[in-house]
Amino acid sequence: MEIVGESGFCPSTGIYHSKWDGAALLPPPPAAALPSFLLSAGPPAKAAFVDAASGAALSYEGLRQRTAAAAAALRGLGVCRGDVVLVVSPNSLHFPVVVLGIMSVGAVFSTANFLNTREELQIQIRDSNPVVVVTTSELRPKLLGLVSGPLVLVPELLQLVAQEEAVAAAAAVEGTSPEEAAALMYSSGTTGKSKAVVCTHGNLIAMSCILRQVWLAAHGGDPGEDVYLCAVPLFHMFGFSMFVCGALAAGATVVVLRRYSLEGTLGAVAEHRITRLPAVPPMVNQLARSPHLAEKFDLSSLREVICSGAPLAGDHRDRFRRCFPRITLSQCYGLTETSGPITLCDGVAGKVHASIGRLVPSMEAKICDVRTRRPLPPEQIGELCVRGPPATALGIDDEGWLHTGDLCYIDGRGLVFLVDRIKELIKYKAYQVVPAELEEILSRHPDVADVAVIPHPSSEAGEIPVACVVRRDGSSISEDEIISFMAAKVAPYKKIRRVRFVDSIPRSPSGKILRRRLKEATLEGQRLEISPRL
Template identity: 60%
Template sequence: MSFDGDYFFSSSTGIYQSKWHSSPLLPLSPSLSLPSYLFNLPIPSISSPSFIDSVSGFSLSFSDLRSLALSASLSLHSLGISNGDVVLLVSPNSIYFPVIVLAIMSLGAVFTTANFLLTRQELESQIRDSNVSLILTTSDLSHKLDNLISKPLVLIQDFISNLKPTPNNITILANTSIKTTDTAALMYSSGTTGKSKAVICSHGNLIAMSCILRDVWGGFGRNETYLCTIPMFHMFGFSVFVCGALAMMTPVVVMRRYVIEDMLTAMKRHRVTKLLAVPPMIIQMVRVAGKGRRWELSCLKEVVCSGAPLPREYMEMFVECYPGVTLSQCYGLTETSGPITLCDGVKGRFHVSIGRLIPTMEAKIRDVHTNKALPFNKYGELLVRGPPLMQGYLNNEEATSMAIDDEGWLHTGDLCYIDRRGLIYVVDRIKELIKYKAYQVAPAELEEILQTHPEVHDVAVIPYPDDEAGEIPMACVVRKPGSSFKEDELISFTEKKVAPYKKIRKVIFVDVIPRSPSGKILRRLIKAKVVQQQGTEISARL
């Protein structure tokens, strides 16, 4: 394959490839599990901490982690768990979360998890979908899960306290009956654009992600300390802190729950160098600093943000509030087993792009009308392919075939472009594009502009049906306390900042913008609420 210059783009195939200078050597053995891969890596020293509780300071060394995982696997085996069984873990973050995950996988069983904020009915639906054999949870969450399966609940605190050290028993973690193609985890997609689906991740998928993060972010020679505030039940947290951190041999400070003041205190106390965050956390860090409450964070080198778009306004405010800290973005999906773009090595205090493709990954930008592959700086759907890509959706061949085409490309549904440096930029979700007459309008672009209005607290832009235009852009706005600005003011504010076809033509004022835990706007909930408000009298500006 020939490439144009050093841009790693093939004009003959339309394929973009990684621009990293090195590429990890993925294990070739077909008989390898994620636990056996991670626990056979060399560790810096027996006492080196792997996971540290942010409050108590209690830590597990890499040796402790391995020993506890071995013991936990034996305990799970005594509870009747074996190859192919699905085990559900419902818990907030904990230093023992990785212990249980790796113990489950070492038996050839399948790990699955769920957001502990789900209702009992939602949890029951997920349990039926994945055919769960055993549930581990905390005592305060037990009322949501009790009697949902035939086996009794296993309380994590009791389970961990009853483990016995087994430092010399390596037979289960070395289980050669496990293949890299076997299912290791069922991670549920966020479901922001439809019903949540179980993503099938093989051991090979997760090993690939571990190898890639180890290669890109480095091993124990980089003297890093990470802070884990994002939930490990989410693929972002799971891939970075269960797969990546253990492969990198990097200490991780674990917060049981997120509170902005506690997070800043933990970073100072434990001398954290890298923080993985979602946009609401960045915004809170800016607002806290804006009130004059500054923390000494001299050790913090980088904050990596993902999960949803971060307005440029807050990027600029962040680097002003926290000098010496680089603000980066990354991009990934549950379907890609974690982040597949990173900004490592890209110069600058903050990064509007989501970075470059990680090693082993390929991408295309596909024209949404013609399906043709597009060159640099052209908007189209981002398609990706590579070793971390999921095996498909559980018991849903139709959804799988719609997501992954015959050539193995995952259709992300995100409208993106790639510049000549190989940096990728997300414009919006394709399904969320507003079709105004013959033009396409990206809600995220308008939202970023509206966020700069001094009296706008939060905003979402959605399509509103119109007989003449098809759809028009409508802003759903949360005013700041004490504000009483009107619809006309907001329309005038935007109309000189965008092309005529992009203008906001309707405005409604709401109490809150529903968002996912990662900060994504839940537009389907907003649309449903708007439909209920048929009595609202607002005229369209055409």
């Protein structure tokens, strides 16, 4: 098999191979159940999770004991192997305990955004059919009457069984196979309805091993020495894969922030000597726009900010580099369907990374022409398709490839660059317009606080690009000014044809723009007169 340079590309197959494939893989875990694997990783006395506000810590041994307690309590509630248990909760020390406890009885954990409306929660509950819902006292009223089974509060669950009995209970189900379902996660639903994705124990163990291996190789030492700040939601795959799967497999410590705020994040970094901060683009943007606030905190321990969840605009990267020249800003990319990261920047030289990194170990990729499906060589844009052990069955074709729906290219160094979602391309006459490109340009305007570009139907052009703009405080910028600003910077077919001023841009917990909601609001609330500007 001939591989071309550092790109990892094989011309005869059209497949890109991970640069990590030649490295010695860590031994496969003996346990088929994810909890058994993760709970055997860290030193017993070491802190696994720390509450950012109170400083309360849960050691690896304490995590094992509380997981066993949660498992025993769930058995007492009648939860059986294969049952779905839904967790609706903000971040807390209890979150990993509950989800590991659910998997320890052979049940399937599912999560929901605790900020969802009652109607949105009802849709997900009907789809997943949980036998038990675990939540908090604050969220209980929103869930009352939505489930026929018990509605259990987190503290009550952990007190249902005496500690002595819990320790004696088996923490993992005998004979769990890697093919058994461990989690039922829901995708962001950026372009359509949120999809349920089944992740097996094997998928999640593979991802845990991959993260541990890359961190071990990239750090040149023990990744367990790192202290991570969990400021993103644990109910999302990004948070779960990083802080439960990856961090526990590496034997690291995770400091949990209950609710994100910029000041709370900076305070936690300073107080707990955080070394690595996984984040989403709005957090990075907020950091870069608040250097004076950051100066009030000791951030000397922070070595890296890892951004994922959505593309990070170049302007935001540049601003971050100017504000925090000592801190590495890297990106990674993953999907719910791949149980977490597909690419990581670990080991990539430089302080600020425009790429989303290289393929993780055991991951293969193809860049396919969107029209012909022909595999493309380096530097050419097409759909990213991936194949590897963490990938779930959802969206996989007959040859084992998962079609991501994302436009990407891979350069001669094997670095992957994300362009945009295929479904989000705007078809203007005979041209394809990439919304992310226009958004990046518009975000540089001093009067624009946030922006999203969406298509709007046109009988003459097919679709036109429409900019949904959040004005910066005190600005009175007009539609004509924005259109003129863009007209000087892009080709004629890429011009913004109309502008809608909005109060905010709806985003998923991972920072992705929810264009579907903006499109619906545009179609329902406003008829756009577009013909004069075509």
